[in-house]
Amino acid sequence: MSTTESHSRTGENLSPVARVGAAMAGLTADIRAMRADIHAKLDTYEERLTMLDTKTSLAAARPALGTMGEPELPHRKAFNAYLRTGDDDGLRGLVLEGKALSTAVAADGGYLVDPVTSETVKAVLESAASIRAIAAVVTVEASSFDVLVDQGDTGAGWADEVAETGESETPTIDRIQIKLHELSAMPKASQRLLDDTAFDLEAWLAGRIADRFARAEASAFITGDGVDKPMGILSHDMIDNEIWEWGNLGYVPSGAAAGIGDGDAIIDLVYALGAEYRAKGCFVMNSKTAGSLRKLKDADGRHLWSDGLAAGQPARLLGYPVLIAEDMPDIAADAYPIAFGDFGAGYTIVERPDLRVLRDPFSAKPNVLFYATKRVGGDVSDFAAIKLLRCATS
DSSP: OOHHHHHHHHTTTSOHHHHHHHHHHHHHHHHHHHHHHHHHHHHHHHHHHHHHHHHHHHHHHSOOOOSTTOOOOHHHHHHHHHHHHOOOHHHHHHHHHTOSSOSSOOTTSOEEOOHHHHHHHHHHHHHSSSGGGTSEEEEOSSSEEEEEEEOSOOOOOOOOSSSOOOOOOOOOEEEEEEEOEEEEEOOEEEHHHHHOTTSOHHHHHHHHHHHHHHHHHHHHHHHOBSSSSOBOGGGSOEEEGGGOOTTSEEEEEOSSTTSOTTSHHHHHHHHHSOHHHHTTOEEEEOHHHHHHHTTOBOTTSOBSEEOOSSTTOOOEETTEEEEEOTTSOOSOTTOOOEEEEOHHHHEEEEEOSOOEEEEESSTTTTEEEEEEEEEEEEEESOTTSEEEEESSOO
16 A cells, blocks of 8 residues: 555545645655665665676776687688688678678689788888889779870060050970780798798788789889880980980980999089978988998088988988998999989879789699789879989999
8 A cells, every 4th residue: 555545545534635735645655665776776776887887997907818719800700711711702792792802703713812911911012122102003893094284384575554464375285005914923931831830820811922022013113124024214214414305214324334423413413403392302312322322522521421310210421311222233334223303293103002812723733722813003194203313433
């Protein structure tokens, strides 16, 4: 029996005013009881939430002992199964479901590398000793890329209010087409090694592909002849900078038949480059040439070469950064061991974003071949932005 009902029965003989007062008193008591019950339940819920928060905090603070028991991402699990056993059911399922691995199966076989592996390869390529680090890199979906270069400037002149204004000169636009070429690598592994689950197959595959691609790219960007590979800097025609014209790279003679002289030619090389490019200038040379330049001093006995002020910073020559590219030639007669220029403007690298891997368990049994391909191209995009030093007296 509630408090309100009790008061209503005992107050049957009361006056109307007394009855209303008794009813109000009973209702107030019921409300107080309900509030007490609600507060008790809230206290219980708060205590449970506090316990859950404590358990979560302890779990987060606990050091991870390994990855055992952690769920594997579907695309990585499917790609790993394909590499180890050739089972592509998981890959096809992800393709049909529109998952992150790939949007389509390649027409010539193979699958796009999953994002983690692809990024690993990219990181190694960018950290390799290659002009990729300082050149312009463009990602395209086509088979070629056109660079438009304005060789001249729009003419201008002074005029007064009444004089007739003549026609000004029109700039010349040059089109440079950079074609993409297929770069491939084909590392192999024994099936027994693939069956070993402790072997990190993806890391191994990324390392082998990256190493091969990095060396092939670095060489092509310097000496490539443009036949099924990028056009390298040193494969273009080179003429004395005093008579330089578009379509050729200008060079500055070192003043020594088979050396680099006393260093004055290095200064001449810097100022052979236009001021608009010189602000972003960078030297490119191999390690042997760098070793020789480190010994050069000015008239006051100060070294022209200075090491980076912080870890990871490039060394500097005459205040400009130096990139060590081992594919540059050594100092020798009629060689071009040093390049200087704004390579962001002067050389363009074009590539497609996808990296494809095809598993071949038949051609080299009992080993399994992994045929990896990507498409990349490169060429000089501004012949005025790069100058070379030639080991010659003139």
